[in-house]
Amino acid sequence: MxxxxxxxxxxxxxxxxxxxxxxxxxxxxxxxxxxxxxxxxxxxxxxxxxxxxxxxxxxxxxxxxxxxxxxxxxxxxxxxxxxxxxxxxxxxxxxxxxxxxxxRAIGLDVETATELPADLWETILLPDEHEAVRSSAHPGALATLIFSSKEAAYKAQYPLSETLFGFHDLGVSITGSGHFQACFRTTAGPFQPGDTMRGRYLKTQDHILTAVVLT
Known part of the structure; x- marks a missing residue:
């Protein structure tokens, strides 16, 4: 990279x-x-x-x-x-x-380009994310991307909210090649349910890197 x-x-x-x-x-x-x-x-x-x-x-x-x-x-x-x-x-x-x-804040996450084990999906994925993963040609890889996107989004919001929350408190959708959106499902400092953050991702042969930048 x-x-x-x-x-x-x-x-x-x-x-x-x-x-x-x-x-x-x-x-x-x-x-x-x-x-x-x-x-x-x-x-x-x-x-x-x-x-x-x-x-x-x-x-x-x-x-x-x-x-x-x-x-x-x-x-x-x-x-x-x-x-x-x-x-x-x-x-x-x-x-x-x-x-x-x-x-104002940056959130980065890097993961090895491997498939997220299915026994972790319940902990990390919301029902609509489950559906997207199950219907994907590469479900484990998409699950890893969603996981990484949530990590980056959480890290971006935390310096502004100083609020701890779980994987199910952020919903992630892949909005296009190289782009995703994270949506709050809980109140976190200045962020309210329904507020969104846009992020980008990069895939190489060995890694997935996700980033959310708040300006």
Whole structure:
């Protein structure tokens, strides 16, 4: 996955920086305030955290911001500097981070391009999403895309609402090639039932990346 591919998920006119790293071979060093968040973490978690912060600082540099510490907040999200919206996501072999000075919030999610196990569908999918998946030529792949879209949408709304909710509180529909829409089914801060967020997705041979940008 390239930076240009990731940038293509953002609306035109939104300045965005992208960082890409490999959590299996993390680069860079952590600030002392960041080390506190993983002082008791297992090695795999430490590598993922380090890769994420390294990718985030690449993204910050790309929008002209000085790289700085991104300590974990009480809710475990990165504490981005004032004036910067950002998001970090990772799977087994890829970590992607985005930073923007022109967005209110960003939600990213990356998944390996595998089929979501059917025993998870009930937990994640709403009835109409179940129907769409069952009628798809590639049901497991579509289920993974819907799951990832919900993850990205949730991550985009959270900095604005600071509201926790479940998979059934967001409905997702694929609205076209590379596009999806997430609809709130519950009140979350400034968001009301029926409010929608538009997102985009990218598929490569190995990964699915979803993004929601709130401007």
């Amino acid at each position: 390239t930076r240009a591919q990731v940038i293509s998920l953002f609306p035109k006119g939104v300045d965005v920086g992208v960082g890409i790293t490999d959590p299996r071979r993390p680069e860079g060093v952590l600030y002392p305030s960041e080390e506190l968040a993983i002082s008791r973490a297992v090695p795999k978690r430490r590598d993922e955290f380090r890769a994420g912060r390294s990718a985030a600082r690449q993204a910050m540099r790309a929008v002209g911001a000085a790289p700085s510490a991104l300590p974990a907040r009480k809710d475990r999200l990165p504490d981005w500097p004032e004036g910067i919206a950002g998001s970090i996501t990772h799977c087994r072999d890829l970590c992607v981070a985005c930073a923007s000075t022109g967005a």
